[in-house]
Structure formats: C-alpha cells, structure tokens
Amino acid sequence: MDEIYVIGHKNPDTDSICSAIVYANLKGYIPVRQGELNKETAFALDYFKVPAPQILESGEGKKLVCVDHNEASQMIENWDNAEIIEVIDHHKINFNYGTPIYFHSEPIGCTGTIIAKQNLEAVKANPVLAGLLLSAILSDTVIFKSPTATEEDKAIATELAKVAGIEDMIAFGIELKTKNADVNGRSIEEIIASDFKDFDFNGKKIGIGQIEVVESAEIESKAKGIIDSLQSLKQSGYEAVFFMATDIMKEGTKLFFVGDPEVVEKAFGVKPENNAIYLPGVMSRKKQIVPNLEKAFG
C-alpha cells in the first residue's frame, strides 16, 4: 500500500504540526510538515517529548491528508500532482478538486478540536496525543480569547488537559503563547515570516503576517522597520502586504500594511495613519481580517 502523508499548511503553526502528528498516529499515516517549526510549536513538542515530523518538499505523486488548510496557496508544492484523499480544516473554504473526497471543515477554533472529538476515545487513552491537541487548541484559540474559539473548543480542551496531566491549562497556554511572542534576537523579517500566509482575493495576491504578543509596546516601536520590510515583500508580486501585531492581553491588533490605503479604509472603516490602523477586539486573521479584505479587494 502507498504511504499516506498528513500535512499542515505552509509556515506551520502548532495546530498544523500537532494535528498532523495526532491524526497520522491514529490512522497509521506519516506526519510531515512544510517548513520550520516556530518556537511555540518546538516548545510543545519538547514538553510532550515528541519528535518533529519530517519536512516534505513536494507533493508529487504522494497521497496526502491536508489538515488545517484547504486553499491552494497554503498547500505543498506540486500538490496538483498529488492525490488528496482527505481534508480536515477550520478555515474558510476555497477548494477545487476533480474527484469526490472526504472533506470536513467546521467553523470552530482549531483543527485539533475536530480531530479530538472525532476520535475521542482513542485520544483520551493517550496522554501524549491529548497534550499535543491541547497545545494546538490553546495556541489557535489564543487561550480561548480569539473570536474563532467556541464552547466546544473549551470543553474538549478541558477534557484533554485532564488526560495530559496539565493541571492549569490557562497557565500552560500563556507559557506556550509567550514563546512566539518573544521578539528578542529575531530580525523583523524573521518575525513577519514566522506566521505569514498568502491569499488569492479575486486574482490578487495578498500576504498577511501575524505575531501574537503579551505586551505590544516593543513590536510597535519597530513600526518603521516593519513597513520597510512589508514594502520589500510587496515587490515580489503582492497587491498588498499586511502584518498584524496582536496583543493577546489587551485583545486588539495593530495592523501594519503597504498597499492602497483606500481599500484598507473600506475594509475596516478606519482611516489609516502612517500605514497602520488599530483594531480593538480584533485577534483573528481568519475571522476578522481575511473576510473584510477579501470583500474590499473583490
């Protein structure tokens, strides 16, 4: 039988990595990844003593299960010469494939929640799998503060924490989230690249990066460098490039950008100043940034 690979999106986050590892483990498939681990994910894998999946460079000729993504822009190189046998996701859907496949997506906070509830008995029997999915949920829902978070994410996470032996899951979540929030020793380019996604809005290529911090003063002090960095990214074929500096304690996002300020004003109803706007209450790229930009660029 051909091997089946479980893979998350480009610039993988903790959900993409942990969901791939757990689903592969449950099904006898092979977990793989598309890029480097971020610090938060590396911490989670280290905490539960699980090795990182191998990098898969190309989908050519492979059988793939795609977790935590469904859009071509998030897929592995040569995915169109792969056989996609299944998709499990929680993002908006932009998917076109020639034959019927198993495709399951829900509007909830984390792919890991879906995998946990669909395989609850198996996951509850394995503290390591439970711990990985707990990490994915705490990460993707920003410790349940993101507007994408649902009661179901919280209920499943609570069950998983018990199994994984995590007594205070909120404290564990904060420890997890601070790993990526640490901007010391990283260049602005590295910070922007570490969680950066491409989108195709009506034929226009748009890039949106995000960092979640526990205190936003330091990242906001780097505004000029951020704009310069977005400007040089834009020259590689983007219509516009965005960078979200999201303060998970204040629960708001400073959105830096290069591109047409009128489109940004149309999208969010706020007039930009110095290539940036502040959006109180905004924490989710998927739910609060992408839909607005897709409409405004449409």
Place this chain on the structure above:
Amino acid sequence: MDEIYVIGHKNPDTDSICSAIVYANLKGYIPVRQGELNKETAFALDYFKVPAPQILESGEGKKLVCVDHNEASQMIENWDNAEIIEVIDHHKINFNYGTPIYFHSEPIGCTGTIIAKQNLEAVKANPVLAGLLLSAILSDTVIFKSPTATEEDKAIATELAKVAGIEDMIAFGIELKTKNADVNGRSIEEIIASDFKDFDFNGKKIGIGQIEVVESAEIESKAKGIIDSLQSLKQSGYEAVFFMATDIMKEGTKLFFVGDPEVVEKAFGVKPENNAIYLPGVMSRKKQIVPNLEKAFG
C-alpha cells in the same frame, strides 16, 4: 431567529429532495427545492406520504444549508447574497466562500447515507425519514450498481429498509428506478432536461444530461432527435453538451454529444461515431464522466 432553508441542487433528484426533507426535519429547518420533482422522486414521496418541499426561487437574504451539491453552477439563484451555513455533499468539490462554515463531504454513493449515519438513532426512530433516505440511496447508487456505491451505502440502506418496513429493498429500488426510465409521453427535450447539470471546466460551460433506463433500445432509437436537441442546447452558450443513456441492467452508457469529437476521444479513448460512443461499465456521471471531461477540456 431567522428561518434556515435546506436545499438540494438544480433539477433535483431523489437524493436532493429526500436529504433536504430529512435533514430539515431533524434540525427544525425548512426543506425547499430548486425545481420540479422527477417521476421517481414523486413516486417516493407519494409512497411514504410526504408532501413535496416548496420551491425557493432565490437565495437572496436567506440562510441556506446546501445538501447534495456544493458548486456554484448547481446552487440557487442569488446564492452569493445568501448566508450559507452548512454543506453536506458527496460530489467533487469546487467551493469558494469567504468565512469558515460547516462543510462535510464524503466520497460515497449518496448524501442520504451521510445524513443517516450522522443521525442514526433519530432516523431509526422514524420509519418515514428512514424510507425517504432509503429511496435516496437506492436512487443515487442505482441500486448499488453505480461505482460510487460503497459498502457503507449498502449497510445503511439495509438498516433503513428494516425501519421503513421495506422487505425487499432491491425490488423497491427497481420499482423506483423504472419511474424515470419511462420515456413514453415525454419529448426528447423533457427527457434530456429532467436530469441535466451544468459544469464549468476551466472557464468552459459544459452540460451533461443523463437518463437511467432498464432497457436501452427505445432511447437509442431516438438518436437523431437527441443529437438535434443537444445541438440546439449547445447554441445557448455551451462549449459541448452530453447526454448519457445509461442501461442499469446492462451496466453501460451510450454517451451522445455535440462538441469537439477529438476532446471526447481524448477523454474516453474511444473514437466517436455519429456523435456518440458506448462506454461499457460506465454508470456514474460524477465518477466516470465528469473527471475525464474535466481533464480533457482543461
């Protein structure tokens, strides 16, 4: 609370109608349809004494659950001004929507099978709901002869038949399938239109109709009229138009068409004669016709 409507595809078949009725009943939603019932579906509703859903003319401003379809070409008018809250389907996926939603699709024979297994206890408690989903499965899988049919379709149908009080489900299936197969008193245009779907293959509009018959001599004797009818359909903006005359006993399809014969030869590896080819073993538009044509027109 806004009403939620459950709707199947254009030119609804028994799966689109029965899955909409059952899912709406289970969830407290309202079943609707996009067009006239075919004779087979009318027979099934009459058999289980269930009224036909109302026709919904426009999706404008409505909350929709789409069953048995996900492509824009199969959706209700003004679906882009509706709020799609859920999709349950078993076709290939070509779906683009701006926000995350609940989307579930499986590569099995019938949407009704998915609805039955996801709500098994509720469906088993209601002989009418069980009978409607049984009809959908027998219809869509061509009494389990279609290559889209799986063991799961058969197992679920067997359970549903017991609940619905159908002792011989195969005999019931044949009675059901003969209803649409009766070509007496119907014009060729009516026969082609009764199960006709539009597809968008790489920007080219392709139409594919199908009739399933228990004896193909009569429909094949109308070859000239069929080609003439496809020819006049083609003039309304199609790159090519196809009509499958599928013999469910012989398990093969005579595929009539107007359009480029070289593309058809490329798609099926058979040289057309008189605007037609015979494809032994071919019964499924979704699984055996659409993928080949999509590649050939791509």
